[in-house]
Amino acid sequence: MKQTDPRLLDHFxxxxxxxxxxxxxxxxxxxxxxxxxxxxxxxxxxAIRDPKVVALLSQPNDGSVTVDGLSVRGSRWKVSCHVLDxxxxxxxxxxxxxxxxxARAHADFVANASHELRTPxxxxxxxxxxxxxxxxxxxxxxxxxxxxxxxxxxRRMQALIEDLMSLSRIEAVKHDAPTAPVDLVALARECVxxxxxxxxxxxxxxxxxxxxxxxRGQLAQVVRNLxxxxxxxxxxxxxxxxMIEVTPAGRVALSVHDEGDGIAxxxxxxxxxxxxxxxxxxxxAAGGTGLGLAIVKHIVxxxxxxxxxxxxxxxxxxxxxxxxxxx
Numbered sequence: 001m002k003q004t005d006p007r008l009l010d011h012f013x014x015x016x017x018x019x020x021x022x023x024x025x026x027x028x029x030x031x032x033x034x035x036x037x038x039x040x041x042x043x044x045x046x047a048i049r050d051p052k053v054v055a056l057l058s059q060p061n062d063g064s065v066t067v068d069g070l071s072v073r074g075s076r077w078k079v080s081c082h083v084l085d086x087x088x089x090x091x092x093x094x095x096x097x098x099x100x101x102x103a104r105a106h107a108d109f110v111a112n113a114s115h116e117l118r119t120p121x122x123x124x125x126x127x128x129x130x131x132x133x134x135x136x137x138x139x140x141x142x143x144x145x146x147x148x149x150x151x152x153x154x155r156r157m158q159a160l161i162e163d164l165m166s167l168s169r170i171e172a173v174k175h176d177a178p179t180a181p182v183d184l185v186a187l188a189r190e191c192v193x194x195x196x197x198x199x200x201x202x203x204x205x206x207x208x209x210x211x212x213x214x215x216r217g218q219l220a221q222v223v224r225n226l227x228x229x230x231x232x233x234x235x236x237x238x239x240x241x242x243m244i245e246v247t248p249a250g251r252v253a254l255s256v257h258d259e260g261d262g263i264a265x266x267x268x269x270x271x272x273x274x275x276x277x278x279x280x281x282x283x284x285a286a287g288g289t290g291l292g293l294a295i296v297k298h299i300v301x302x303x304x305x306x307x308x309x310x311x312x313x314x315x316x317x318x319x320x321x322x323x324x325x326x327x
Contacts, residue, residue: 015095019044019057020088031093034070044091048079056081057089066096112275116160116290120153156289163291167274170218170298177304181326182214184252185244191223192242199231205244210252211326218299225292226256226319234258234316246325255320263311271309272297296321 009016015031017024017039024039024047031039039047045054052065056079064080070093078094127146185205195201212219223242230240238259245253263271270276275290293309300307303323311317 015093017044017047017091017093018088019091020084020086025088034093048091053079053091057091109274112290113160113164116275117157120156120160123153124150124157160289160291163289163295166221167291167295167298170295170302174298174302177213177302178215178218179213180216181211182216182219184210184212184214184219184254184323187216187220188223188242188244188254191220191227194224195227195231199227199234199240200238201227201231201240201242203242203244207244207246207252210244210246212252212303212323213326214303214323215299218302222296222299222321223254223256225296226321229292229319230256230258230260230317234260250325250327251322252325253320253322255318257316257318259316262313262315263309263317264313265311268309268311272307 009028012028013030015034016028017031018026022043024042024044027040035047044057050067052067056063056065062082064078067077067079069075070077076096078096080092082090084090127150131146188203192201192203234240241257243255272293274294277290297307300321305321305323308320
């Protein structure tokens with residue numbers, strides 16, 4: 001490969017090094033950001049302390065290797081070496097970390113979804129097989145009890161499939177910011193009015209209207225999800241309070257407070273992860289799919305907002321949605 005003006009490499013977003021005479025002669029901006037500006041003039045064996053890269057540089061022909069932890073712990077890079085005229089080397093570093101992370105997250109998601117669907121399906125098949133037994137099927141009380149369990153598990157599967165489809169739809173449009181005006185106060189009052197006898201929910205606000213740019217259906221999904229969670233995991237018979245406040249910074253905050261047992265601090269950073277549950281047995285007993293807060297997070301991000309959860313054990317939980325107001 002012929003040598004060119006190394007300054008052209010500065011236009012590349014991929015880190016690249018020009019090596020000759022046993023030294024790094026040039027490092028483009030991307031490479032300096034990853035390895036530091038001090039690598040220029042260094043022996044490449046010191047600049048890049050990896051035996052696979054050192055061996056690659058000593059080869060007479062072009063080649064590539066995959067290296068872990070080159071920049072930060074957990075990162076993965078494909079390092080390619082191109083032999084230039086005069087024995088110089090062009091070293092190009094392609095960051096594979098995001099692709100590896102996405103592939104791992106996808107594999108984990110598929111595995112978790114399969115597990116979550118397999119559990120109720122196994123219960124349904126088991127009880128159907130038992131009912132097929134003439135003795136169990138002949139007893140009316142047993143038959144009704146088993147059919148009730150089958151119905152419960154089928155609805156659990158239905159809820160999970162609906163949440164999976166909802167998450168898929170949200171991710172498909174996550175880069176398209178909604179533009180339709182939505183009154184968050186009116187929307188919240190509508191959602192509170194739907195609760196009925198499922199719980200005691202009150203709403204207070206410091207404004208009569210709060211217009212945001214949004215997808216009304218998705219924002220209603222967020223508010224309903226937060227209220228449902230507060231009812232499910234709050235104190236039995238306890239109050240749930242919805243508060244809406246317009247701030248001087250031109251934002252509107254919608255908070256949902258419950259009087260439940262609260263959430264231990266080590267669980268808070270992971271609550272919006274798919275299928276993560278602070279209390280798995282309680283969540284399943286309450287009918288949770290493990291996707292509700294992941295859906296909330298994705299919807300809020302699409303609306304260019306922020307979502308926070310604050311809680312202390314024994315003191316309840318506050319979930320807050322913050323969105324920019326329309327000018």
